[in-house]
Amino acid sequence: VQTVGELLKKINNANPVLFDEPMRRHTSFRIGGPADAYLRVRDEEELRRLFALILEAELPYFILGEGANILVSDRGIRGIVLDLAGLNTCRLAPESSTIIAGAGCSMSAVIEQARDWGLAGLEFAYAMPGSVGGSIYMNARCYGTSVADRLEYVDILDENAGCMRWPVRQEDFGYKHSPFQARKSVILAGAFRLTPGEGEQIDARMQSFKTDREQKGHFLFPCAGSVFKNNRDFGRPTGKIIDELGLKGTRIGDAEISNFHANIIINRGNARADEVLALIQLIEERARHSFAYTLERELLLVGDW
Numbered sequence: 557v558q559t560v561g562e563l564l565k566k567i568n569n570a571n572p573v574l575f576d577e578p579m580r581r582h583t584s585f586r587i588g589g590p591a592d593a594y595l596r597v598r599d600e601e602e603l604r605r606l607f608a609l610i611l612e613a614e615l616p617y618f619i620l621g622e623g624a625n626i627l628v629s630d631r632g633i634r635g636i637v638l639d640l641a642g643l644n645t646c647r648l649a650p651e652s653s654t655i656i657a658g659a660g661c662s663m664s665a666v667i668e669q670a671r672d673w674g675l676a677g678l679e680f681a682y683a684m685p686g687s688v689g690g691s692i693y694m695n696a697r698c699y700g701t702s703v704a705d706r707l708e709y710v711d712i713l714d715e716n717a718g719c720m721r722w723p724v725r726q727e728d729f730g731y732k733h734s735p736f737q738a739r740k741s742v743i744l745a746g747a748f749r750l751t752p753g754e755g756e757q758i759d760a761r762m763q764s765f766k767t768d769r770e771q772k773g774h775f776l777f778p779c780a781g782s783v784f785k786n787n788r789d790f791g792r793p794t795g796k797i798i799d800e801l802g803l804k805g806t807r808i809g810d811a812e813i814s815n816f817h818a819n820i821i822i823n824r825g826n827a828r829a830d831e832v833l834a835l836i837q838l839i840e841e842r843a844r845h846s847f848a849y850t851l852e853r854e855l856l857l858v859g860d861w
C-alpha cells in the first residue's frame with residue numbers, strides 16, 4: 557500500500573486515490589473485498605502517465621470497466637485498480653459512419669448516441685451492462701452478434717505504455733474471445749463501423765432487446781451475467797444443462813443459482829465471493845460427474861483468492 561501511495565504522489569491525479577476501497581461498490585455482483593488502492597482515472601493523458609509509472613515500478617494493477625463480468629475475492633485486490641470510467645468521450649469519425657468511443661463509455665450510452673446520430677448496428681448490445689473497454693476485452697456477445705463484428709479498430713496502450721492502433725481482423729476474435737485477453741495492454745477506445753438508419757427504428761430495436769432482458773429477469777438481483785460459456789458440442793445451452801442437473805435455486809449463504817436462468821448466479825443480499833465460487837464448483841463437479849462435461853467459465857475471478 558505504501559508503494560502505491562508513494563507512486564501516486566508522482567502523478568498529479570485529478571481524483572483522490574481511495575485506499576482499501578471495497579470492490580463491492582464497483583461490481584454488478586455487489587461483491588468484493590478491498591482494493592489496496594483505487595483510482596478513477598480522469599482521461600487518457602493521466603492514464604498514460606500512470607500506466608508508465610506502474611510498469612516501471614512493476615506494481616500489480618487491475619483495469620476496471622463496469623465490473624459486470626467479474627467476481628472479486630473477499631480478500632480483495634492487491635495493488636492498484638484503475639477505473640477507466642473517465643475515458644467517456646464518444647465522437648463520430650469525419651465523413652463516415654464510424655463511432656469512436658472511449659473505453660470508459662458504457663455500451664448503452666454509445667448505442668443511444670449512435671441512435672441520435674442515425675447509426676445502426678450495435679442495438680443487440682443495448683441494456684447489456686458493461687463498458688466499451690470491457691466489452692471489447694470480453695468480445696461480449698448476445699442475440700447472435702459479437703462486439704467484434706462491428707469493430708474497425710481498437711486503440712490501446714501496449715505493454716510498454718506506448719499507444720498503438722490495432723486493426724481488427726475477425727480471425728483474431730472468437731466466441732467470447734479477444735486477442736487482448738492474452739496481453740497486458742489497456743484498451744483506450746474502440747471504433748465501431750455502423751450503418752445509417754432511421755432513429756425510430758433503431759430505438760425500437762434497442763427497446764425490444766432491453767425488454768427481452770427485463771423479461772428474462774436479468775436486472776432483478778445483483779449478478780454478473782452468465783457464469784459459464786456455451787459449448788456447441790454439448791448440443792444445448794449451459795443454462796439448460798444446469799437445469800437438467802436440478803441445481804436451479806440451490807443456495808449457499810446469500811448466493812443462489814437463479815430460478816429464472818440457471819447459468820446466472822445471483823446475490824440475494826450479502827453473498828460472499830467464496831459462496832459464489834462454491835456454487836460454481838458445485839456446478840462444475842455435477843456437470844463432470846453426470847455428463848462428463850467440462851464447463852468453461854465466462855465469469856472472471858479477480859483478486860487475491
Ligand SMILES: Cc1cc2nc3c(=O)[nH]c(=O)nc-3n(C[C@H](O)[C@H](O)[C@H](O)COP(=O)(O)OP(=O)(O)OC[C@H]3O[C@@H](n4cnc5c(N)ncnc54)[C@H](O)[C@@H]3O)c2cc1C
Pocket residue numbers: 584618619620621622623624625626640659684685686687688689690691692693694695696697698736741742743744774775779780781782856
Ligand atoms: C445482467 C447482466 C447481463 C449480461 N449479459 C451479457 C450478455 O448477454 N453477453 C455477454 O457477453 N456478457 C453479458 N454480461 C457480462 C458483461 O455485461 C459483459 O462481459 C461486459 O462486456 C463486461 O464489461 P465491463 O466493462 O463490466 O467489464 P469488467 O467486468 O469491468 O472487466 C472484464 C474484463 O475486461 C478487462 N477490461 C475492462 N476494461 C478494460 C480496458 N479498457 N482495457 C483492458 N482490459 C479491460 C478487465 O480487466 C476484466 O479482465 C452480462 C452481465 C450482467 C450483469
